[in-house]
Amino acid sequence: MTAHDELASIDLRIAAVVREVAQLGGEDDHVAELLDRLTHELRSCVDRADYCGxxxxxxxxxxxxxxxxxxxxxxxxxxxxxxxxxxxHAARTGRVVVADCTGTDERWPDFGASAQALGVQSMLCAPIHADGASIGSLTLFSRTRELLEGREGHALELVANAVGDALKRNRHRRSLEETVAGLRDAMNHRAPIEQAKGILMALRNIDADAAFAALSAESQRTNRKLRTVAAEFVDSVSASAPEIDRPDAAPTS
Incomplete structure (x- = not known):
């Protein structure tokens, strides 16, 4: 597969993720889910990347x-x-940044201890823009020194643009500041959604995407926030679990 074909394949995969989640809903919890899926998709597309964030x-x-x-x-x-x-640095300058984490970089001399402790040797960061403003960055992390702007940079920028577009579309009648605040709030409330997805996957033998779709459908049907539906589902399952399955339960005779 040529580099052009590889990029076209990544484009189609990213577009599919954006389209699928966009069809489910547009609230902050759905945007958080979209960004989460995009990081996983990009990570799986780039062989030399170990993490994406x-x-x-x-x-x-x-x-x-x-x-x-x-x-x-x-x-x-x-x-x-x-x-x-x-x-x-990528967010502030609006440019793709390549970082060698194996030593001290004069651009940010105090940074690096955490990357070295985790075995991350290189990072490739692309700025995320929404409405002409740089709001952050999308980064690939590698345990090798093989991340190169010319090879992985195109795919990185492609997904960074998708992230910026997702946040822009989610603005509705809000300011960009309010949109970012909504995303932070959604990230702070993802625990019950992830728990509910895990339970549904186990109970119905389905994948994570199908579990999220089921939660989303119930959210839309009842006109309640996704996180509320998820939390109530987790609570209902916990309440109906047999007492013998609870480690603190008293033994029955």
Whole structure:
């Protein structure tokens, strides 16, 4: 497969993810799900990448918008604490950034300890734009030094554009600041959604996408937030679980 064919294939896969989630709904929880799927999709498309993540840095907000693996959290947290690093540099400059994490980089001399502790040797970061403003960056992380802007950069920018478009479409009558705040709130409430998805996958023998679609359908049917539907489902399953399955339950005679 040529580089052009590979990029075209990635384009189709990303477009399919955007189209599928967009059909389910447009609230903040759906945007968070879309970004989560995009990071997983990009990670699977790029052989040399071990992780993928989105760092949001806009209007005083700094947080991880999505990630293919929670392992990268310390790398983002280090940058947020320092106010510097490759992800933030890409967001501020609006340019793709290639970072060698095996040593000290004069562009951000205090950054690197977390990446080295996790065995991450290289990072490739692309800025995310929405309505002409840079709101963060999309990053590939690799345990090798093989991430190159010319090879992986095109796919990275493709997905970064999809992320920016998703946030722009979600604005409706809100400001961009309110949209980013809504995403942060959705990220803070993803736990019950992930728990509900896991339970549905086990009970119905379905994949994560189908589980999310089921939750979304119930959210739309009852006109309630997705996170509310998910939390109530988790609570109902927990309440109906046999007492013997609970580690703190008293033994029955």
């Amino acid at each position: 989105i760092a949001i840095a806009f209007a005083g907000f700094t947080f991880t918008g999505a990630s293919s693996d929670p392992t990268i959290a310390p790398i983002n947290e280090e940058q947020f604490a320092l106010g510097d690093g490759p992800c933030l």
